[in-house]
Ligand SMILES: Nc1ncnc2c1ncn2[C@@H]1O[C@H](COP(=O)(O)OP(=O)(O)OP(=O)(O)O)[C@@H](O)[C@H]1O
C-alpha cells in the first residue's frame with residue numbers, strides 16, 4: 088500500500104467528468120481532499136467523439152478539484168466504459184517441486200500461464216485479476232504462498248480494452264497535461280467503492296447506471312468475475328420523456344429528477360404537472376402517467392442485464408445473493424424496488440463508503456466510479472483495500488440488508504433465504520451452491536474452458 092501519497096481518479100463519463108483527489112493519511116485511512124465535477128463534453132457512450140472538447144472539460148474538472156485540495160495533480164487513474172472492453176476468464180497452472188512451499192514466483196507463473204491466451208492485436212490488457220487459487224484440488228484459497236502442494240491452479244479474469252478508444256482517452260488526458268497511471272474498468276471501480284464487508288463473502292451484481300451506459304460487474308467473494316455493459320442509461324429515459332411530452336431535453340431532465348419514478352405506484356399519486364410543449368401548447372400529465380413512460384426503459388435495462396447474466400453465468404437469482412445499484416441514474420425513485428422485482432434478490436443503492444476527509448462531497452451514487460478509481464490506485468490489484476473494512480462491523484449472514492429506495496428512505500429487503508418476502512412478493516429461492524465450491528469433476532473440462540474462451544473473444 089502506498090503511504091502518504093496522493094491518488095487521483097478521473098471518471099470521464101457521458102454526463103459528467105469527475106476528478107476525485109484522495110490522500111492516504113499516516114494512519115492508513117483514505118481521505119478525500121478534493122473533487123471537481125463538470126458537465127461532460129466531447130463524449131458519447133464512453134467514447135471520445137471530440138478530442139478538443141473532451142480535453143477542455145477534463146482540464147476544468149481537474150482544475151476544480153485542485154482548487155479545493157490545494158494540490159497540483161500530475162497523474163490520474165482513468166475509467167474505461169465496459170462497452171470498450173472484453174473480458175475472459177482463463178485458467179493457469181504451475182507445478183511446484185515436491186517438499187517445497189509455494190512461493191510468490193510460483194503464483195506469478197500460474198497467473199502468467201493464464202495470461203497466455205491469444206489476444207486480438209486490437210486489444211490491450213488493462214486488468215489481470217486472479218480469482219481464488221486451487222492447491223492440489225483444494226479450492227477457495229485466497230493466498231497460497233507458504234502452503235505445500237505440487238499443483239497450483241488459478242482462474243484469472245482478464246479484461247482488455249479496445250486500443251482505439253483507449254488511445255483517444257489517453258490522448259485527451261495527456262493533452263490536459265496529465266499522465267495516465269492506469270485505466271480501470273468502470274464496473275470494477277464502482278464495485279470497489281460500494282461493496283460492503285458482508286458482500287465481500289457473497290456473489291454480488293453491481294449495476295452502475297450512468298447517463299449513456301449501464302456498466303455491470305459480477306463480484307464473487309470480492310473478485311470481479313464477470314463484466315458487461317449495456318448501451319442504455321438515464322439519458323435515454325430523459326430522451327423518452329422529451330420525445331413523448333414534446334418538451335426540451337433540459338426540461339425533461341428536470342421533470343424526471345423531481346417527479347419521475349421507475350414504478351408508477353411510487354409516484355406522487357396526487358400530483359399533476361402542467362407541461363408546456365416546444366410549440367407553446369399546454370397539457371396536464373399526472374406523476375403516475377409520467378412514471379408509466381419511465382418504467383419500460385428501466386425495465387429494459389434490467390431485462391438486458393438479466394439476459395446477459397443468464398447467458399454467461401446462469402439464472403440471476405441462483406447465481407447471486409445481492410444486487411447493488413449505483414451511478415447517477417440509480418437515484419431515480421423506485422429504481423431499487425423495480426430491480427428487486429426483476430431480479431428477485433435483495434437490492435440496495437450503493438454509495439461510496441469507508442472514506443474520510445470531505446467524504447460528503449462524493450457521497451452520491453453518481454460518484455461511485457470516481458471514488459473507486461482512487462481506491463483502485465491504492466493497491467492496483469483490483470481488490471477492495473483492507474483499510475476500508477478495518478473497524479467496521481462485518482454484519483451477519485442473513486441479516487436483512489437495508490435498501491435505499493433511491494429517495495433517501497430505507498426499506499428492508501428480504502433476506503437471501505427461502506422465505507416469502509415480507510410484502511407478499513415472490514418467494515426468494517435458495518442460492519445455488521457456488522460453482523467454485525463444486526468438486527473438481529463437476530467443473531468444465533480444459534477443452535470446454537478453451538472453447539468458452541474463444542466463444543467470448545469472437
Ligand atoms: N436525482 C436523480 N433522479 C433521476 N436520475 C438522476 C438523478 N440524478 C442524476 N440522474 C441521472 O443520472 C444520469 C447520469 O449518471 P452518472 O453521473 O453516473 O453518469 P456518467 O457517469 O456521466 O455516465 P456514463 O457512466 O454512462 O458514462 C443522468 O442520466 C441523470 O439524468
Ligand SMILES: [Mg+2]
Pocket residue numbers: 098100101273295297298414456
Ligand atoms: Mg459513469
